Amino acid sequence: MSNYFPFNPLQYQDHDGQPPQSFSHLTQAEIASCGTDPWFTLETAPPLAQPKSATEAESHISTNKEQCDEARPTCERCKKGPRECVYPEPRPNTKSGTKLGQVREIVEQNEQSSDEYEDEEQEMDPTMQTDELSAEQRSQKRAASARRRPRARISKPNRQRSSRSLQDVLPSVELIGVGTEKCLSPSTDDSGSLSTANSLSAGLKQSEKSSSVSTTASQEASVLWSHLPSDLQHHLEFHQQLTYHHWFFKHDAPYFLYTIMIEHALTYDPLLYAVVGFAAFHRTLKNRDGKIQDFLGYYNRSVTLLRRTLADGKRHTDATLLTILQLATFEEYLGDWVNLFGHQKAAYGILLELYSPETVSETEVRRRILSWYSRFDLFAGLMAGHSTVLGREWFYASDNYYRSQVLNYPENLDYKIEGAVAGHRLIAVDLATLFARLPRGEISITDFIRENKMIGERIENWMNPMNRFLSNQKYLVTSFEAAEARDVDDIVDPYVPGGLLRGDLWSANFMILDWTGIELMHKHQTALMLQQDPPPEMQSLALEICRLFETIEYWPHSRPGAILSTHGTIGIAVLYLPKDERHIMWCRRKLAKIESMGYIYPLTFRKKMAELWGLPELLHWWLPNDECYPPIIRSIRTFIEDRPHNLQPQSEDMRDMKAIFSNMSIQADATDTNRLG
Structure with missing residues (x-):
């Protein structure tokens, strides 16, 4: 998408007018070149160069070092090699979960398209094929290429990239314990370490491992970026201690965030700084x-x-898309849904340029990009009351891919989990599309009722495989002996035996939360469209979301950042709880907990909740007396609220959460005994 110019944050300086110490390796000219315009605009950029002839096109493909065409069993380039064409992807060598295997997606394409200091592209020797190189040869080639390029601001002189690839140094993961304190209490230790090896829970089984890498593996991985300035190295080391929950991913079986994305980042500076910035945040x-x-x-x-x-x-390359998606995730954390919508639109254009529904599932990096983008697309559609921007055929392609993988490898739990996520998203796409069609007059009431009933049945049927998991004692948490005592004012019981899945099915907890949230939205939107009273079971669904949320929060072995993944579902659930003082205070504490961990709820949401509960002080903070209100969160809120925006109709609907708050009464139900405001 050539007309995309992303948001450029204001250039901050220390009080003495000098750049922050962490950017001491940048020159004053570089800092000045960052510009002062803080907002992305949809201006026209030069069009992408296109080959003008068949000969040029063939040369273009060769220069870009395309691998074998995996869409066919045998491709011409393999015949000329000669070598075996790897098709389809090799079968996983584990039954219960995919181990960290070799990362096959090589990112030489980024070397020719990413470096703004590069005057000309480095062409690959036509006798050397990408898929014939060993991991060591590929890394050495990147190191040699890096030495030829004037990357003075990134690569230090006389330092080569390590010949060890990420998959070689990140073979193991360990569970990093987290506390269950009421609010986030930032440490005074500037090391930024989430945990050390001494804080690991020694009694956990191997199946309780999370997606955060161990301290030892992280130290070994650091050799891959040892040529970078020290501040970048430190943040990349911290990045390895985050979990996929910090990106709101549902699952990360191949450890994409720690392998494939980092390999792309080390050859594409925009992505490198986006990843570093996210870790620094x-x-x-x-x-x-x-x-x-x-x-x-x-x-x-x-x-x-x-x-x-x-x-x-x-x-544009895979790394271009990864950069935009990482920046969009940052905007979501900041609660700036308008700029998030701008990033999502840009990603959509590049997605269409690079892939098709037929090719997007061919490699792991493409599947992850589609999954990452799909979440933003669905998020925007459901919040704004619109259909998704990306066509249904893309979501169907993802669902179909994982269905076929489950059939081929029925014992692989990772494929089952990914398949459940893809199937759930396909239902959500159809839900968003159906509810967007009726207000536009594109469907009759009769047809709407019929199709809506079918979607309701699909939502119910989606839980059938989950129910089988819930009956397997191997994956159920049945004891909460080490958990803290319940609050006397608690509205749910978080310690129901068997109420939480663990081990290889830990990700299923968040899928069940999303399923309950979709069922809640389905019932809410149905009542809204048909002008009916909300069904009474909506409150019980909301309470079930609250129970699972608090179970994840209080379980001592929950993974770092786990409750961050629940921010959207809990934000919907609080709308349908009783409006008495006990329930409202419970909600306020949970929302404050999430914000204190870095996820800023947008101003629109806070305004609506203040109206719904009759508590105007919520516009300032969720809890009285600034309880659990870290200064850094206060600064971020102020920064975002002072940020001007050029609103478009769709982004305005998303900002206002039109689908959620449209026609919702801000008064308590007549049956409530305690009314507020």
């Missing part, structure tokens, strides 16, 4: 004295480099 939250400039400058750098790449008309 979470590291800042752990520091009591953290300041907004501790992380925002890295995003400023990422956006500046991305804008240059897009303006130069260089070929």
Whole structure:
């Protein structure tokens, strides 16, 4: 999408006018080049260069080092090799879960398209094929290429990339314990470490391993970025301690975030600074004295480099999309849904340019990109009351891929989990599309009722496989002996035996939360469209969401960042709870807990909740006396609320959460005995 110019954060400086210490390796000219325009605009950029002839097109493909065409059993390039064409993907060698295997997606394409300091592309020797190189040869080739390129601001002189690939140094993962304190308490230790090896729970079984890598593996991985400036190295090390929950992923079986994405980042500077900025953001939250400039400058750098790449008309790559999606995740954390919508639109254009529904499932990086983008697309559609931007055929392609994998490898739990996620998203797409059609007059009431009933049946049927999991004692948490005592004012019982899945099915907890949230939205939207009273079971669904949320929060072995993944579902559930003082205070504490961990609920949501509960002080903070209100969160809120926006109709609907709050009464139900405001 050539007309995309992303948001460029304000360039922060220390009080003495100098750049922050963490950016000391940047020159004053570089800092000045970041610009002062803080907002992305949809201006016209130079069009992408296209081959003008068949000969040029063939040369273009060769230069870009395309691998074998995996859409066919045998491709011409393999015949000429000669070598075996790897098709389909090799069968996983585990039954219960995919281990960290070799990362097959190589990112040489980024070397020719990403570096804004590069005057000309480095062409690959036509006698050397990408898929014939060993991991060591590929890494050495990247190191040699890096030495030829003037990357003075990134690569230090006389330092080579390690020949060890990420899959070689990240073979194991361990569960990092987290506390269950009422609010996040940032540490005064600036090391930013979420945990150390000493904090690991020794009694946990191997099946309780999470997606955060162990301290030892993280130290080994650091050799891959040892050529980078020290501040970037430190943040990348911290990145390895985050879990997929911090990105709101449902599952990350191949450890994409720690392998494939990092390999792309090490050859594409916009993505490198986006990844570093995201890690710096979470590291800042752990520091009591953290300041907004501790992380925002890295995003400023990422956006500046991305804008240059897009303006130069260089070929878009997987890394371009990964950069935009990482920036969009940052915007979601900041509660800036308008800029999030801008990133989502940009990602949509590049997605259509690079892939098709037939090719998007061919490699792991493409599948992850589609899954990542799909979440934003669905999020925007469901919040705004619109259908998804991406066509249904893309979601169907993902669902169909994992269905086939489950049939081929029926014992592989990772495929079953990914398949359940893809199937759930396909239902959500059809739900969003159906509810968008009726207000536009594109469907009659009779047809709407018929199709809506079918969607309701699909929602119910989706839980059938989950119910089989819930009956397997192997994966159920039946004892909460180490958990803290319940609050006397608790509205749910978080310690119901068998009420939480663990081990290889830990991800299923969040899928069940999403399923309950979709069922809740389905019932709400149905009542709204048909002008009926909300069904009484909506309150019980909301309470079940609250129970599972609190179980995840209080279970001592929950993975770091786990409750961050629940922010959307719990935000919907609180709308349908009784409006008495006990329930409202419970909700306020949970929303404050999530925000204190870095996820900022948008101002629109806070306004609506203040109206719904009759508590105008919620516009300032969720709890009285600024309880659990970290200074860094206060600074981020102020920054976002002072940020101007150029609203478009769709982004305005999303900002206002039109589908959620449209026609919702802000008064308590007549049956409530305690009315507020």
